[in-house]
Amino acid sequence: MQAYEFINSLIPPLKLSDRAGMALNWMEEIRTDALPVVDEGKFLGFVSDEIIFEVNDPDILISKIEVVSGACWVYSDKHIYDVLRVSADEHSNLVAVLDRENTYLGVITMEDAIAAFADSLSIKSQGGVLILSMDMSDYHLSEISRLIESENTKVLSSFITSDPLDENKIKLTLKMDKPDLKHVKATLERFGYRVIDHFQEETGISADEDRIGNLLRFLDI
Known part of the structure; x- marks a missing residue:
């Protein structure tokens, strides 16, 4: 690219x-x-x-x-x-x-x-998004991916942004290949990761559809 x-x-x-x-x-x-x-x-x-x-x-x-x-x-x-x-x-x-x-x-x-x-972030692909907050020292994508894959879900893309509320923390945004991420979210939280937001694309749930739409509009896609 x-x-x-x-x-x-x-x-x-x-x-x-x-x-x-x-x-x-x-x-x-x-x-x-x-x-x-x-x-x-x-x-x-x-x-x-x-x-x-x-x-x-x-x-x-x-x-x-x-x-x-x-x-x-x-x-x-x-x-x-x-x-x-x-x-x-x-x-x-x-x-x-x-x-x-x-x-x-x-x-x-x-x-x-x-x-x-x-395209590079697979934003247009079907699936859901989780946003995690953590210290930079706790960021190990291989470990996070392993936990996600234990729920038969794959990470399509990820990116890091600084947390405007805490300069010592980062926000990790993960796009995954499954629309329903409740089990992934529960697994990550069980291992101490803090999930601060999610955008779950799921047919028939208008609130989550709105959240996906809001995310895409925020990214201006």
């Missing part, structure tokens, strides 16, 4: 000699609010429709308009996780992709990156 695999070929780069009016027309046509600016193969940053509207001159050259997010790029061999991190750091819906010679290759949209993220 390297960055170059997700380049969106429909988003063209602007040249310094292009005019603002043309940039707005392109943005409207492809339904984006920004476009990359490239000069002789080098990525300079992005021009947004907001900046162009502030300038209020459709004939002005792109070279005369301020570009932003010049650091919003990744190398082509970086993982999709790096794309999401850079996007969050730069508050940008587009991330440029460069080769190791710093030559511009294209851009990735956050819609494409999030879809790839969802």
Whole structure:
């Protein structure tokens, strides 16, 4: 899942000699609010429709308009996780992709990156989700997986986030291949793990369906 695999070929780069009016027309046509600016193969940053509207001159050259997010790029061999991190750091819906010679290759949209993220975490697969809270020193995925597999359930994906309420703890999110996780939850709790939330996808239980929907909306999938 390297960055170059997700380049969106429909988003063209602007040249310094292009005019603002043309940039707005392109943005409207492809339904984006920004476009990359490239000069002789080098990525300079992005021009947004907001900046162009502030300038209020459709004939002005792109070279005369301020570009932003010049650091919003990744190398082509970086993982999709790096794309999401850079996007969050730069508050940008587009991330440029460069080769190791710093030559511009294209851009990735956050819609494409999030879809790839969802696939990598098996979010779209059937199953349930458990969220555990623990000290980092207690995190041993092999042991947790062994307990889960003892209930004939497999871990499809997992990821760790810091706990905003306690800097010494982490949250471990586990996506599993079974919708009904009550036995898995009971087993983990029996061995001292603290399950702080669950999203159980089960036909006929509207509350749990709502919880799955809320999780997907939170992840913007």
